[in-house]
Amino acid sequence: MTDPDPVPLSRLTTLRVGGVPVRMALPATEQELVDAALAAWASGDDWMLLGGGSNTVASDEGFDGTVIRVITRGIEVTPPAAGQDRVRLRVQAGEPWDDVVAHAVAQGWAGIEALSGIPGSTGAAPVQNIGAYGQELDSSLVAIDFLDYETGARRRLEAAELELGYRTSALKQGLRGIVLAVELDLHDTTAEASVLGSALSAPVAYGQLAGALGVQLGDRVSLATLRDTVLALRASKGMVLDESDHDTWSAGSFFTNPIVTEAFGRTLPGDAPRWPIGPPDELPDRVIPLTDYAGVGPIPGAGATVRLVKLSAAWLIEHAGISRGFRLPGSRAAVSSKHTLALTNTGGATADEIAQLARYVQGRVQAEFGVILQPEPVLVGLHL
Ligand SMILES: Cc1cc2nc3c(=O)[nH]c(=O)nc-3n(C[C@H](O)[C@H](O)[C@H](O)COP(=O)(O)OP(=O)(O)OC[C@H]3O[C@@H](n4cnc5c(N)ncnc54)[C@H](O)[C@@H]3O)c2cc1C
Known part of the structure; x- marks a missing residue:
C-alpha cells in the first residue's frame, strides 16, 4: 500500500511537472484509503491527495509529506423503484470520471453526458464542481461519503452542505478531508427510449454545443450523439487528454472566468x-x-x-x-x-x-x- 520508491509528481499530473514526494500511499480499497489517511494524519506529517492529477500543479521541489493517491474503483447502482425514472449511483473516489460518464451514457442514464471527456477521478469532481457545456456536477450530485480530517470520522455530506458554485466548493475552500465515494442521481431514460426509439440527453444548455448539434437550446438529442459531439468539440480545443498532443499537457483551463x-x-x-x-x-x-x-x-x-x-x-x-x-x-x-x-x-x-x-x-x-x-x-x- 505504501510505495517504497515514489515517482516524481511530473509522472502523475497531466501538466507533467512536480518533484518527488517524500512518501506515497496507494490505497486500492475504500477501507485501505481510510486506513492510509488515518495513518498519515496520526503521523503529524503534511499530506495531500492525488486523483488523476489533472487539476494539480506541483512544485519542482516535490512534496514534503505523504501523497495519498486515490485509486479505489467501483460503481454501485440502485435501480429506479417501480414506476420511477431516477437511478442512483455510488461511485468510488478513484473511479475515472469519464468512465462513469461513458457507463451512464451506455446505460441510457442522463444528467452528466455534457461532462464527457473531463479527465480525473470521481472523488475530485465535487472539489471544484466540475462543469462544461452547460452542465455542472451539482445538478446530479446527491451527497458524498467523507472522511473528516478534523474528527477522523466518516460522515455523509449532502450536496447542499458542500457550498458548490462555479469551479468551487467547501472542499476547495478549506474543508479538509477525503471524498471516499460520490452519490449521483441520474434520469433513467430507458422506459422513455422504448417509446421514442432512443435514449435522450438532458436539455442542451450551451449555445456552442447546440450549434454543433444543429439544434436549439433546450432540445434533447440522443445521449450517444451528445457525448460524441462534446468529445469532438473538446478535442478541437486540446481538452481531451492525448499523450501525443502537447496542447493537452495541461491542467485544463488555467484561470477561472472572473x-x-x-x-x-x-x-x-x-x-x-x-x-x-x-x-x-x-x-x-x-x-x-x-x-x-x-x-x-x-x-x-x-x-x-x-x-x-x-x-x-x-x-x-x-x-x-x-x-x-x-x-x-x-x-x-x-x-x-x-x-x-x-x-x-x-x-x-x-x-x-x-x-x-x-x-x-x-x-x-x-x-x-x-x-x-x-x-x-x-x-x-x-x-x-
Ligand atoms: C485537458 C483537461 C481538460 C479539463 N477540462 C475540464 C472541464 O471541462 N471542466 C472542469 O471542471 N475541469 C476540467 N479540467 C480540470 C480537471 O480535470 C478536474 O478538476 C478534475 O475533477 C480533477 O480531477 P483529478 O482526479 O485529476 O484531480 P487532482 O488533480 O488529482 O486533484 C485536484 C484536487 O482535488 C483534491 N482531491 C483529489 N481527490 C480527492 C478526494 N478523493 N477527496 C478530496 N479531495 C480530492 C486534490 O487534493 C486536489 O486538491 C480539465 C483538466 C484537463 C487536464
Missing part, C-alpha cells in the same frame, strides 16, 4: 463578453462583502445590492495581447495553440516555468483591464 460587478463590467470594452450570473429572469440581486470580491478595486455600491457578471478569461487574455502558442523567451511552457486559457508543457517544462508564464499572463490582463485572473488548478508548493 466574476465582477455589472458596474465594473461596464468599464471594459463593449465587445468584451459578459454573462449575468444565472438566467436573466432569475438573476438574483446579491449583496457581496468587499472581502469576497475576486477582482480589483473597490466595488461600486459595495454593501448595497449589486449585480454580478461573469467575464471571459480567454477574451481578456487574447485582448491583452497574448495569443495562442505564446511563450516567454527560452521557456518550455506555452499558451496552448488551440485555446488561450490552457497553459501547457511543450516538453520538459518545470513548474517554475509554468508559474512564470501564469504570472506574466496575469500581469498583462491586470495592466490592460484591471482584473486579476485567479488560477483554477490547485497549486502545491507554488504561489502566483
Whole structure:
C-alpha cells in the first residue's frame, strides 16, 4: 500500500511537472484509503491527495509529506423503484470520471453526458464542481461519503452542505478531508427510449454545443450523439487528454472566468463578453462583502445590492495581447495553440516555468483591464 520508491509528481499530473514526494500511499480499497489517511494524519506529517492529477500543479521541489493517491474503483447502482425514472449511483473516489460518464451514457442514464471527456477521478469532481457545456456536477450530485480530517470520522455530506458554485466548493475552500465515494442521481431514460426509439440527453444548455448539434437550446438529442459531439468539440480545443498532443499537457483551463460587478463590467470594452450570473429572469440581486470580491478595486455600491457578471478569461487574455502558442523567451511552457486559457508543457517544462508564464499572463490582463485572473488548478508548493 505504501510505495517504497515514489515517482516524481511530473509522472502523475497531466501538466507533467512536480518533484518527488517524500512518501506515497496507494490505497486500492475504500477501507485501505481510510486506513492510509488515518495513518498519515496520526503521523503529524503534511499530506495531500492525488486523483488523476489533472487539476494539480506541483512544485519542482516535490512534496514534503505523504501523497495519498486515490485509486479505489467501483460503481454501485440502485435501480429506479417501480414506476420511477431516477437511478442512483455510488461511485468510488478513484473511479475515472469519464468512465462513469461513458457507463451512464451506455446505460441510457442522463444528467452528466455534457461532462464527457473531463479527465480525473470521481472523488475530485465535487472539489471544484466540475462543469462544461452547460452542465455542472451539482445538478446530479446527491451527497458524498467523507472522511473528516478534523474528527477522523466518516460522515455523509449532502450536496447542499458542500457550498458548490462555479469551479468551487467547501472542499476547495478549506474543508479538509477525503471524498471516499460520490452519490449521483441520474434520469433513467430507458422506459422513455422504448417509446421514442432512443435514449435522450438532458436539455442542451450551451449555445456552442447546440450549434454543433444543429439544434436549439433546450432540445434533447440522443445521449450517444451528445457525448460524441462534446468529445469532438473538446478535442478541437486540446481538452481531451492525448499523450501525443502537447496542447493537452495541461491542467485544463488555467484561470477561472472572473466574476465582477455589472458596474465594473461596464468599464471594459463593449465587445468584451459578459454573462449575468444565472438566467436573466432569475438573476438574483446579491449583496457581496468587499472581502469576497475576486477582482480589483473597490466595488461600486459595495454593501448595497449589486449585480454580478461573469467575464471571459480567454477574451481578456487574447485582448491583452497574448495569443495562442505564446511563450516567454527560452521557456518550455506555452499558451496552448488551440485555446488561450490552457497553459501547457511543450516538453520538459518545470513548474517554475509554468508559474512564470501564469504570472506574466496575469500581469498583462491586470495592466490592460484591471482584473486579476485567479488560477483554477490547485497549486502545491507554488504561489502566483
Ligand atoms: C485537458 C483537461 C481538460 C479539463 N477540462 C475540464 C472541464 O471541462 N471542466 C472542469 O471542471 N475541469 C476540467 N479540467 C480540470 C480537471 O480535470 C478536474 O478538476 C478534475 O475533477 C480533477 O480531477 P483529478 O482526479 O485529476 O484531480 P487532482 O488533480 O488529482 O486533484 C485536484 C484536487 O482535488 C483534491 N482531491 C483529489 N481527490 C480527492 C478526494 N478523493 N477527496 C478530496 N479531495 C480530492 C486534490 O487534493 C486536489 O486538491 C480539465 C483538466 C484537463 C487536464
